[in-house]
Amino acid sequence: MDQKLRSQMGWFTGAVASSIPWPAKDVWIQYAGDDFILRGTENGEQRLAPAITTPGVLQRRDECLSKLYRFTSVLGWFRDGFVDVVDITHGSRATVFGVGTRLAHSSVGQFGRKSFDCSHMPIIEDENVRIALAFWREGERLSGVHDSYAFLSYFKVIESQYQDGRGRADCFTRNLDYLPEERAVARIAELRAAGEDVGRHLYDSGRNAVAHASFGGDIVDPDIPFDRRRIAADLVLMRELARRYIAHELNVPTARSLYASRNRLEPWEPLIDPKALATLKAGGTPDLALLELEGLRVGLRLWPDACGCGP
Template identity: 55%
Template sequence: MKSPYIRHTFGDAVATKLRSSRGWLTAGVASSIPWPSFDVCIEYAGDEYFLRGSELDGKASPPCITIACNGDKDIDAAIGKVYRFTSILSWFAGGYVDVSGYLWSSHPVLYGGRTVFSSMGIAGSKSFNCNHMPVIEDENVRKALAFWREGKRLDEIHDSYAFLSFYKVIESQFRDGRGRGKWITDHIDQLTDRAGERVAELRAAGVDVSEHLFDSGRCAVAHASLDGEIVDPDIPADRKRLSADLVVIEELARIYIRDELKVPDSRSQYRTRDRLVPWDELLSEDTLTTLRSGGTPEDVSALNGLIVAIGIWPDGPILGLARMTMHADAVENGVVRIVLLNERRTVLLVFWLDYRSGRIHTNLEDGGLLYGEDKPDENDVRAYATFFFRVFGNGIAELTCGDFEPIDCEVVIPLNMMMTMSAEEAIEARVEQFRKEQIQVESAESAVLEPPKSDN
């Protein structure tokens, strides 16, 4: 399943994009995930989705999603894209984002109302991140995620319909009830915590759990007849029974999406994604196999001389670090130590490419400013300070080589160290310190060069 780099645009550039076209569809959403405080543009699967921030001009603003839409004839296609986007975003972010309503306008207006809200507060100005969210191309997967989103939205609001939606996650993937029933029976023993406790409780009462979920859950919710089993909204025991069973079917639905459909969420994606895959073409297949198996290849010189841009997500390359030359300094047991130098050879950065675990690590201790033929100037100081303090402050460093997707470094967690000021304040303080040092150096040089005064 593809999980490509997803470009996020924040700030004034978002407003520029929204002014670049006439014709927009805006959907108001109910959300249980932290919503961005300001507008952010997400480039996903060939379209731009504008998540409208929860704050506008210092006032509260309804959470919405805006997408380009030419007019009436394109409304169904546009809102269909929003539905699919919210389905995968709900799963990926571990909550729900559900469309409450939508409207079309020639300008990107907002959609509000009592059904439009974010129950989990807001994310910071640039902290919203759904990077590497999988692209859903399979129709069966799309359906399962749609029912999952629907179930999460109804959870704690309407247990009966939430149960039915979660059941349909599984039911929609089978041609007949026998296959569905067998799958549920085969996977019930995987349930733990509250779901596992409910299964044990039912079994202790002599209940066949798979049949119970179908007869007393799915059918009882979906159907009603004089003699058949139903979930009666006026009977407390029916409500309690279904509420107790809800955790079981929800967890089974989660297992099906995760293990059978193999759709990663943000946590599993973080644990399993190989960050170095975008650079696979830089090395031979034999060399990659050796590195990923923890071996030491004879030659990684193909990495030497490549031009790499260093940036901090989501802001892109750092001014002054956009053309760094790479050198493979050492390789051992699947790990390549690379050194990056700027054009004037006044800034040095060091990284570890760990092919065994598919990770790249920033080595702040060995990087710094270099004093050789050329001495660092103020631009070099600012560039390095920007990199150092943004990474030290838990920023995500990105390396971009040519047209390949950026590869992202692990977040640095400083030990026994803490910043007493913001990253921006630290950067400015370092630049100001450099300016003062330069004044002192120039003053000392001037004093040395000035001829001694005559007594006459």
């Protein structure tokens, strides 16, 4: 890792606030053709703030930072949390942030060096997906800090995907009855029992009331306990709608969903006899002769270490 960090002059490092466990030691990730190094929180006896380092020159600052922000959006979603940049530094050599850096933290502790894994993170090329993940990151960061603005960010996950309110309303209708979170289900039942159109309620009493403060109109008044309780109850529902939209309509996997669905034979398929492959996919045991592995050397790797080979 030290050799990688000395391989060029010019690095941006972003201290991050994170709700995913952070690695104890540096982890080098190659994602979408770019290098990102998750700076471990342990450096000998020195404790460090979680951070991410990526190569870049000061003249291309905004381009480099944009790549860093996009990467944090995907990493947070994939690991079922958020990673958000809170401070930036640039230098000819890669630097680190000490513990106590403004707002930088990992709220759930750390992984050991061998246990952090973000293999198979999806490459995001669609602009609509990118912006939805950015608003999701923003909502996750604000959740538990400021309910009203968190609600607005989750709402924008869906609002950003449609040109008019009809598309958004149809999206709510499609997804309301498929939310698994018990508190979201209970809130839907409560609103329907009161005769509310749930989608309209989320727009009028949620989105509009948060975003606007017109005299005499609906607002979320920070001094009114009822308003605070209402937006907190609606926040759970809006968050689950945003999560379902990203997962099921934009089809962005998380580590958990990918683990359940990924075809682990895919990298091997070009090397396996079609008959043997069909047998494996059916759950059977193929004739070993068909696998044609006799005499070959197989490389084994425990990520993130280099490959070690054995017979």
